[in-house]
Amino acid sequence: MAVQSGLDERFERITAGVPDLADERLGDVLRDRYGLAAASLRPLAGETDRNTHVVDGDGAEYVLKVSGPADRRAIEFQAALLAHLAEHDPGLVVPRTVPDVSGAPVTSVRDGGRDLPVRLLTWVPGVPLAEVGRRSPELLADVGGAAGRLAAATAAFVHPDPPAPHYWEFPHADAVLEASLGHVTEPELRDAATALGDRFGPLLAARLRELPTAVVHHDLNAFNVLVRREGGRRRVSGVIDFGDALPTARIADLAVLASSVMRGADQPLTVAATLAAAYHAACPLSEEELDLLFPLIAVRSATVAVTAARLDAERRHGDPRHRSAAAADLVRSLAAVPPELGRATVRHACGLPAHPASPAVATWLAGNAASAVPPVEGTLTAVDLGASSDVFDGVDPREHGALRTAATTEILARRPAVAVGRHGEPRFLEPGRRHDGGPDEPANVHLGIDLFAGAGTSVRAPLPGVVEEPTAGVDLVLLHEPADGVRFRTLYTGLTGAAAPGENIEAGATIGRIAPSTELPPHVRVQVAAAPLDGWAAVPEGVPYSESALWQGLFPDPTPLLGTQDAVAAWTPVIGRSLQGRRTHLPDSHPMYFQRPIAMARARDTRFYDEEGRSYLDALNNVTLVGHGHPRLVNVAARQLSRLNTNTRFVYDELTEYAERLTATLPDGLDVVYFVNSGSEANDLALRMSRYLTKRDDIVIIDDAYHGYTSVVSDVSPSRYKHYGKPDTTHPTPVPDRYRGAYGYDDPDAGAKYAQHVIDEFDRLAAEGRAPAAYLFEALLAGGGQVVLPPGYLAPIFAAARERGALTIADEVQVGFGRLGEAFWGFQTQGPDVVPDFVTMGKAMGNGFPVAAMVTTREISRAFDPTGRFFSTYGGNPVACAVGLELLKVVDDEGLQHNALVVGQYLRDRLTALADRHPLIGDVRGQGFYSGVEFVLDRDTKEPASKETLLICERLKDRGVLVYPTGPAWNILKLKPPLTFTRADADDFTDTLDDVLETGW
Template structure:
């Protein structure tokens, strides 16, 4: 069934949208509401409308409506719309739509006299929600929900039957040619006019040919961003309703999706991403034919152009019209769409909906794979791949943030491999593009290569691998295009960039024939880039050499793998990700309980300062890893460890200066008396040893801890870590006391005595146990609770506990594994932030101690150490080895030389101040807390009840990761972001983190 033919002249249809809306005074409207509907209007507010006078009505009871007064010529359409709304009211579409309110006579449509004409009048129920157009940043989930809702709506409207559908109108696609012809001349902006002309000339012939053959259905036909209403539920935004069925009529079924996309794509950084997201969600809800999907992008471009030029015409003629279509974003979209090749737009839709990006792609790929043996390598010489990806050893020693250094390293490696021919691989995400914040917008680096590069000397002859005809030279940024038609039904092109003296257009060239020579090189040594194109280059202004990772699969459908052109004997294969093999190895050899960050794990290959880099060259801001205290791969630490490894590495039974020098420097940071160091390898071992010594010295077994704390993984410390023993039962010797959480606990931020009150619970536990004849051996605490929820100990908390412990013979253990080494800014050690009277008997440390090199220690007094000596010799094979001591010593030097403790104090507070600013605008944030560079952001569903937003927190972390920022949940309910970046974290890093978090919270999911 074809698209209905026109039954009115374009100018007549144009008059409908420019004739203006009826203008009835408010008093008249109140009279209509009272007499026809029995309503007493408490307030009236004018709404936008192209052909109707629309008024928001609130009656005396608070009920809301829309009163619509239309022109006389619209009665036929109104009767149709009213019947359609009645039909939709019987469907379960998951969204709200307006319903007609009958007048006092029971009629859904009435009329009133005005100046000798009868104006149709309707009263519709009000649909609450925010117009999608007013939602500045839209998540992929919201866009998908919009597409799905549109698909369900079309399925419902398509099932509607009416004997007298309305006449075709101005905005129908079959009339686009007349609209463009009548309006383009009114466009004053030369660039916009040129873009509209380009779209007209490119796509109108295609619409004339293809549109009549598409399936027809009744559609909404004005499904724009102003007529889709959304609601917010916590962090989620979803479609709440659809309004304004004034343009509904039978036409091409795909029209609704085209109208929707052309509106929603406005003002977005990546309109094709938006189009693809809408299309696949719509297609899943209401499957479309391949012919419809193929015509979607041209329809979107044409619709966008007609909207923009119509707005220009209305402005030029000073006529009425909907001002919402006159936005700069509408014009910008037309300019953008005119520059996108038709095949690229079509590929985005096809790929999203599960079709090959180009219809010819699979056949081309199959033929190349089957005929590689007949191909002649484009250049003579021994071919071998050169690894230019982020994991390549060629970049070791180079700063990943230094673009020039990376290129220099790559160039040096390429030249080193001569006289052979190094080959840059297809699909390789090269580590040569500037690292930018990841996302679907324009800042995502285009570093995944769509061709192969053959690095040979300038002047090297380049040959065609297959017989072909030179189709063009110097087109779309490509030096030469060869057309190949090896068998019937297989047609493709090979593209060559980096040539000089190319063959001439029209030349027929046999396999192995010369087509040019390699031109002198640029940033990299001379090379020729070879690509395969499944589509012609008509209308292309530039062929991409590389594309963003998020778009790679679609682009590879247009530009298949050219590696077979190297011939069957070559040793080159396209780049493939290694994460699948790595994950399989973990599943095979690691325990099932071994955790990984994120649902879609990252394959990390290198890091520097506050940045990680994955195998695809993507950069991630590290706000998570408190192990790397002075930043990843600090050059001074790398040099120190390498030098010491080359000089001496043994165990502490031998004497070496670095051990004593480091012990002296380390204990100098602690209060007097804490001067005996037990070197071990992990924080868990350090805590284990402190507990063992406490129990031996006191001849007691019981230990008092803070609830929700974490102290390690050995048997002993697992028994005093609630996050561990909750899985197998609390030992009788472990006694948790209330988490001193001033956000959730019994004593809040508003209680100046909160510290003393929480402390009293600990002292009461001491006394209760003593009364039971089992006085505790030790009190073990973190100076800031990490696993317990990034909880800052209240002022005045530890001092009374320490005084009581000293009186009762309870030894105190400060677990500084996570928060020590200047991280809290105020002091070098966390316990020192509680005042000078807080001096533990044991201090345990690890993690940041070696900046990632495995080292840890427990420090105590000589008196305690000697009392423990009768148990026998203490020795840890690797604890305190020369490399560990050299690294630890240099880390202390770096912290001092670079002023990192002060940086933690100042920038840490700046970060929390910015986060507190977000909390003022985002109710999901319940609390922001922390000290120095150890902060927490707690998310709640309701600030009054403080119900944890656990699922939302995980989603936020995943979104942050997708945008290139790493952080992860913590806390008993996993609803707290744990922020513990390297101490080199800058204000700019803090801004990047908070800006990204702000975007995600604003956008929703």
Template sequence: MSNNLPAGDLTALRTNPPGFSTVDAERIARELYGMEARATALFSERDQNFHLRPAQGPGAVLKLYNALEDPAIVDFQIGALGHLALQDPGLPVPRLLQTRTGERSAHVEGPDGAGHIACAITFLPGRLLEKAQPGPALLREFGRTVARLDKALRGFFHPAAGQRIAWDIRRAGELRPYASLIGDPAAAAAVARVLERTAGRLPAFAALRSQIIHNDCNPGNVLVDADGAPRVAGIIDFGDMIHGPLVFDLALAAADVAGEGMGPIESAQEIIAGYSAVMPLQDDEIATLYDAMLARHAVTLAIFAWRQRHDRSGADKLEQYERTGLPAFERLLSAGPQAAEDAFRKAAGLAPGAPFVSTPRPAAAAGKDSAEPLLERRRRLLGSGLELSYERPLHLLRGDGVWLWDADGRRYLDAYNNVPHVGHAHPHVVEAIARQSALLNTNTRYLHESVLDYAERLCALMPAGLDVCAFVNCGSEANDIAWRIAKAHTHGTGALVMENAYHGGTEAVAALSPYDMPASAVAPHVRTLEAPDLYRGRFRKDHPAAAQGYAGDAGRAIASLAAAGHKPAAAMIDTAFISSGMLDVPKGYLRTVAETVRAAGGLFIADEVQYGFGRSGTHFWGFDFHGALPDIVTMGKPVGNGHPLGVIVTRREILKSFTDRTDYFSTFGGNPVSASAGLAVLDVLEREGLQENARRTGAYFRQGVEALMARHPAIGDVRGTGLVMGVELVRDRKTQEPAPDWTRRVANLMREQGVLIGTEGPRRNLLKIRPPLCFRPEHADLAIEALDRALAAL
């Protein structure tokens, strides 16, 4: 067999893998890794891979590199896996195993006497995507996973990233002579034209965002859930990594994967929608995507033709592609560049021919008339008092990750909604809800594992002693039951809450929510605590005793309750201090308040609806962030990623005081579907490292907004930690005069630019930014740019 190497000795056309046997692989596993395992050969283009199956567990993959492989390329691949493990621990890619001596790789002698490099990585169970029939949900998840991989590879570099390989579509011109080897003359001519056109597009490719990319996310390198769930279980084979245009990874994935019953354009649209939800595409990337997809097909067909002539065994490994790739290539060609680009733009949420972030449009140009009939129906059927966001209300139809789409197909970056905590329509949460709904949903008067599994996982995340749960349907109910529990346990009737607090809509909790309420209207059994506002309060940022100064107000409130005949039952406090102004609370304040209330016989109820589940970035719970120990913790909204679910966690003796006195039951609280949603949210938080993302992205986001203060004197203060941030707007920084009208205008101007935020605070002059936890630095950049333009337009 000839192994002539065309096109200037491009790597990846050299096959002849090593000749190790399964017995050799088992011996190497014992000697290098101390692993007793049975070896099974796996497919590899130019190296050898063996699945090492121990008596228990999924095992590992032993990789034995081609003797011709440059050691720097091996180090490149090993370094990339190490980088990915640090950057995105939940990303489904292999993890590197160390040898018995702590090395990342070792040298072994092959049967032919040649030296080879060996390394071992974890084995990822699943089935190959090429053997699946993916639907839209799996295609979108595939796109999201490729984008996560690209995001995790950012910042990584290696000298070997410049390797010259045939699978780099920028080498299309060098493969042009081999199009003539294709047997079908029409196909040969089409491939030749595309290769030639690709060579002419090199300047356009060179202008795109570039980094190290995987460069081979084809269905033979992608594992999916073995049971058919729309989940990517693994991306493998990092042998074709290069430094190249970021969009190439998307182009290769979109070109090579076909959805069940879908054409190449429709399949690509789903993958693009998933990818852009995580990694927003730029205008020039969309403009080159069609050419890059065609180039992928043309390069593969040219390599296949060369191998049929020079490397029959290598060609055999590509025969499956010949059956599917050529028809897909021809259908993509017939679609034409303009139709394809328009479809791709729509999938990415971009207007035809225009980038995502655009100048604000006049209200009349954005379909006001089309919304009017819906507004009229809403007023007629729901009443006129139900609040709507923005001067021009949004008619939203779809969400994905951090993105929302309206009825006109326009995409919006969601920097406001904390309900879809792990992202809109997260496939793992959706699949968990759908799977359990198809099996059983009933009340909790029957035994079921899911609510118990969820309670165990939730309590394991709590401080010692908080070990029993009560389940309801939302945050309002959670706070209502928590208040009833506190009264039952303490025999008290008085409550302490923050000024302008909001805790829910039941009658009991509404009394604990003096939101927009004057002090004279507060219920007789409730006392409000002075907001610990370091920007405009009595004690400012530089005051050494600010925490103690503000916390002292708890003593005053307790004395006032006592004078009115009320022993304190509890202090209920939102640990994010959202309605109080999203405050940067002085360290030790909340702990001191909790201790003061507890000393007076009351309990501390930590309302975690806003701050819980990792939003602070540094801590999983808000009370932990403040160093305060609660007696009761309440959750709602994000706990089920939008699925109706509320939870109360407390100490066993506290709950017993309540259940001994009342026959409490919630029909839907903790039902199997809701518990499955809660479990899925915890899965995603852990797998995708979203708490750490909140920490890093939140710090990056706040720093970017603070930088705007130099250009925009309307920004009086920026505060918040993790992915919760408040931007206070003032007319004058010296007088700190609030600017609520400017605040409303900025929120509406950003909405016109496609970025959604809210407004908050007792003076209504606070921009509220509180996105899903999958919000990344590139999303923060879009929001910062939109805020910059909106402030400039004041």
């Protein structure tokens, strides 16, 4: 009764309301006690204090706090604590106490016969974390780290007169629940809160007092953690409101924080893990503390929810901000979490085994395979159901039914052997988008082994054990204790006639038979559980890849139960081996996409699929013009490869037909094709011919362009030669960038003005006696930053080049074949007078098959003939020609150029609309399916947001969308998807980008 009586008094304190002083009186206090003239006063939320935002005449900001008389002891404690924090961690932003005119940290004001304590604190800028709807993992980690720093800074703080106990302390949780549960009217919430109290109350009562103690904030909720936005990133800007600070269990602050931040989260356990890991890194916690963190979170969540119900029922005051539906939702959610899973989540995040018994169980199993009896008799053979498996070759990954049919066919083909599905394998039966715990990350990583045999096949116990009551979704559970300190369970699903609970089972004894199945062929799933199964509503068959390491700590590899055999082993990813091989055998300068690379397994249309079964929307790969794995191209390549593949010194009709069809897409006169293997070779050849024909060496280009990797074209590619020095024969001209350049979007003559710089360069070189051999350009600058050439740019340059005897080379390697929508070739978007002397092409020409060419006029070709015969061993081979020809047909038959025009503009319209809400977007530009989104830190200065752009690409990848930076400052998203990209794909991309920008990183 004494505890309950004391609790009632503390409950009265939090519901008593705040002192009521008029603004005029507050202004007098500020003037008389602090020498401040208040320019504005604004009330702030508070549970027990009258909080007021103050701005003085100089614009300085403060918080004036007026409290009740009974709070003086706690207030003096808080003032000493804030002074301690200022001294021990000056970088940790917390309010600082402003002394009154006498130098005292706390003063008072007389009100109705009471002396009300008064404090003035510095203002901490920022937005409450509670008002940030979507929170990135990086922000959550920063929050957890700030909380850990706060705990580390308060660890050494002592005070001779700490405040009295208050309502929210964890030792009072049972009394809080008892006093408030009767006011909860919703049965499900009441049952959930009761369950959490019953489940964890005794545990906390027994062990809470044993934990390390320290002075803690104790109200470190999402309203008292402030954040700021820097560019697209949000970070903690400060911690406020130390009104509940007191000495107690050190872990209390993290529990309070997590229970608040987890509200409303799609993945509350992931939030808890992220906070705990960051907190632990800043302030290392003991294993005992980590083991009690989840119970503390659960109990705190329950006490908040039931107290809110009591406040509502009794029409009390209290802070309404904490009475959200999300608080009740969290209680219901946590009540459904098995206790061992909650504990494991925290332990794993902080570098501990998911369960203390897991290492011993895994070690024993690995060392005792010889004593195990395979659960199903027969020859064992592993069946690969992962994304890299040959099983799924020829199957469209978007057809989940077809994937399952292919898997079933392969399993049945293994009979009479017993096909075994591997532990830890991400099965490729329903590809998903995300791997960050998001809602569409598939639960495809299997926690057991599947033994596929005919229905009715006997299943044997691999080890001696005792049958326990099965948990939901599992047909039989065997408890094993094979050695001191080793205790685990084996679980069997897919059985009929299972042994009864309580039976003692010998190794090799029949425990049931395989039941019929309607999903995959009949099989028994075998799992090992290192942790008790109390509280499990169901044991999962599969889990998301992002959580698989945690889950495999609870359900370790059961493969040793198959006995000593070499046919089956647990699944292991290839990414590590592949990366090591690249490091060993490829140059250090060889680039890879993303900080955390992806091991790709297959692709179809606009989507990639990695080895873990995740699907990625491809918004960056301009090589696969008509989509990955287009069936028509696959068939024609296979057919031609089986029929004939040789070189162009032999005569075959595929070469002739393709050359005719290809040149028909170009202006009249461009009808001689030099087949090569890459765009770099095509540009190299065009430059060589230009120099031979003009007897000149100098080349004029556009700055920041990229034209290839050979020695010749590297010398005309600023992104390459800037690393070793510009050759004297290369002459860059200004990038015709209407966003950053001298002439902007608002200048109707921008094209002519930028062109004049090129013409001036022609004349400068001629005046020096070194007129240029050629002008080399891209019709839309790719590596230069997705820069669209302004209207009227190329025509005057071409006219000037002809007058001065310079040849023109259109590099269409990246932008040709209808990609720009308006025309089949990029140069054609600049008008009918723009007809180059050479057109180079590659990349998309073969949809990923190595096909490239340079096309010129018969006159130029004959003038070059005296240099000798031209021949490329693989250029124009029959397979290349067959693929290239079919690609042209597909583009025409499927209306893909028109699709690029219409959907490309739709994509840019949607991206432009995002700019209204996200100031990081400085510019959106492009043509057809070649677009760029430029990110800047400041729209006025246009400072490139380079780091932010890379991070955005990483976050998009985590959500299943692939795009990558480009441009001189690497601050531009280059969008160049296959021409089969749909409006739905465009919506998918923009919605995901919107989410990333809104969430921050």
